Amino acid sequence: MLTAAGVGSGLDIESMITQLMALERRPLERLQQNKSDVQLHISANSQLKSAIARFQAAAQALGERDTLGGVKASSSDDDVLALSATADAALQDHTVQVLELAAHHRLASGAYADDSAIVGSGTLDIAIGGNTLSLTLDDSNHTLAQLRDAINAAPDNPGVTASIINVDGGSRLILTARDSGTANAITVTPDAGLAGFAVAEVDAARDARLTVDGFEVTRGANTVSDVIAGVTMTLRAAGSATLQFSADAELLNEAVTEFVASYNGLRGNIKALGQNALKGDSMLLGLERSINQRLSTPVTLDDAGTGYLYETGVSFNDQGDLQLDAARLASTVAADPTRVSDLFGSAGGFAVQLDGFLQGYLAADGILDVRNDTLASRDRSLDRQVSNVQFRLDKTEQRLREQFTTLDTLLARLTVTSDYLAQQLLSLSGNANK
Numbered sequence: 001m002l003t004a005a006g007v008g009s010g011l012d013i014e015s016m017i018t019q020l021m022a023l024e025r026r027p028l029e030r031l032q033q034n035k036s037d038v039q040l041h042i043s044a045n046s047q048l049k050s051a052i053a054r055f056q057a058a059a060q061a062l063g064e065r066d067t068l069g070g071v072k073a074s075s076s077d078d079d080v081l082a083l084s085a086t087a088d089a090a091l092q093d094h095t096v097q098v099l100e101l102a103a104h105h106r107l108a109s110g111a112y113a114d115d116s117a118i119v120g121s122g123t124l125d126i127a128i129g130g131n132t133l134s135l136t137l138d139d140s141n142h143t144l145a146q147l148r149d150a151i152n153a154a155p156d157n158p159g160v161t162a163s164i165i166n167v168d169g170g171s172r173l174i175l176t177a178r179d180s181g182t183a184n185a186i187t188v189t190p191d192a193g194l195a196g197f198a199v200a201e202v203d204a205a206r207d208a209r210l211t212v213d214g215f216e217v218t219r220g221a222n223t224v225s226d227v228i229a230g231v232t233m234t235l236r237a238a239g240s241a242t243l244q245f246s247a248d249a250e251l252l253n254e255a256v257t258e259f260v261a262s263y264n265g266l267r268g269n270i271k272a273l274g275q276n277a278l279k280g281d282s283m284l285l286g287l288e289r290s291i292n293q294r295l296s297t298p299v300t301l302d303d304a305g306t307g308y309l310y311e312t313g314v315s316f317n318d319q320g321d322l323q324l325d326a327a328r329l330a331s332t333v334a335a336d337p338t339r340v341s342d343l344f345g346s347a348g349g350f351a352v353q354l355d356g357f358l359q360g361y362l363a364a365d366g367i368l369d370v371r372n373d374t375l376a377s378r379d380r381s382l383d384r385q386v387s388n389v390q391f392r393l394d395k396t397e398q399r400l401r402e403q404f405t406t407l408d409t410l411l412a413r414l415t416v417t418s419d420y421l422a423q424q425l426l427s428l429s430g431n432a433n434k
Contacts, residue, residue, distance in 0.1 A: 021400070024393055038378050044277035045368055046372075051266040063351040068344055080240065090230070093242060094243045100207075102181050103206035105176070106174065108172045114171050122193025126187070128160065129183060135150055161175075179220065212228065249330055253329060257324060260314060283367065311343060312328075313330075
């Protein structure tokens with residue numbers, strides 16, 4: 001708003017209004033500072049929550065069986081078979097000989113001029129095992145292409161995929177079992193109206209045959225996961241391979257390394273926030289103290305014994321951060337992998353304890369969310385107060401300008417009158433002297 005207060009009287013009214021409004025704005029400045037402090041606390045809580053979440057994720061990873069009891073599996077010949085293993089796999093080698101791969105059953109119809117050729121009218125049954133698809137062919141769906149589409153779209157399709165190939169001699173309908181093995185052989189039965197429709201076998205249905213440690217195994221698919229506990233074998237070609245299994249210390253080492261790093265990151269975050277945005281906040285001290293207490297206290301293992309964190313190679317250094325002795329961790333894993341698993345992942349293990357404790361801070365109704373809800377409510381309240389005070393300030397400034405404008409006008413008039421009277425008095429004084 002453009003103003004020119006004081007022009008008439010010569011008073012520096014703008015300066016006077018500015019000084020008066022500076023005094024009036026002090027409550028607003030206090031509210032704005034309070035709002036800035038609240039937003040700083042909200043941001044600090046968000047930083048703290050992210051650091052806690054990372055540490056919790058690291059603890060959860062150490063509490064998982066696949067991390068603690070990870071198994072490294074290898075095949076002496078990946079061209080014969082590939083394999084994967086879970087923590088349930090025993091650390092024991094096996095010899096496997098693949099005798100024959102499983103195959104999908106495939107049938108082909110006789111040759112037709114093209115895919116628009118008429119197959120005929122009647123009923124065609126296509127069956128796999130005890131499931132049968134019955135199709136009725138009539139004038140609306142009796143071409144080779146229509147038959148293909150009807151098979152693929154049928155909701156009661158027993159597991160057959162239909163396609164058409166155009167080769168020398170004409171177009172042929174190809175029926176392929178979706179699953180391999182002799183149990184998925186396709187049977188096609190046309191009625192008398194489709195007597196001219198016939199199919200011939202292109203590829204025979206075949207089961208996979210192999211031996212494991214000399215014992216014969218037959219399966220309908222080339223992926224075999226129910227022979228060796230915790231092991232999935234993917235058969236690729238006939239031949240022999242030796243399967244070797246060992247403890248996956250690398251996976252565990254990575255998980256423990258992340259656990260140490262995320263703890264140190266959280267501790268650094270707590271320290272930085274405690275010196276700035278959350279200075280004097282008792283929650284920070286309580287959080288760090290509770291975590292350290294859980295890491296320093298021996299845990300009760302599943303076998304009723306006790307264990308210490310330092311057994312895993314993890315310990316506190318002189319600065320209060322965690323450090324990892326990778327050699328000690330590897331030694332403990334090699335000597336007793338179950339003990340390492342129990343130290344972190346048993347019901348009272350370090351990782352499981354910390355996961356549950358940290359959840360109290362991160363849950364939807366946890367400590368940090370409750371704090372943030374309170375701060376957000378305070379922030380909204382301050383917004384309303386700032387808006388109200390600003391409204392009053394605008395009105396106050398408007399009133400002051402009106403009052404000073406009136407004063408300015410009055411003073412200007414008085415000045416004119418005073419000048420006139422002075423001139424008149426001067427004139428009278430001159431006449432008297434004459």
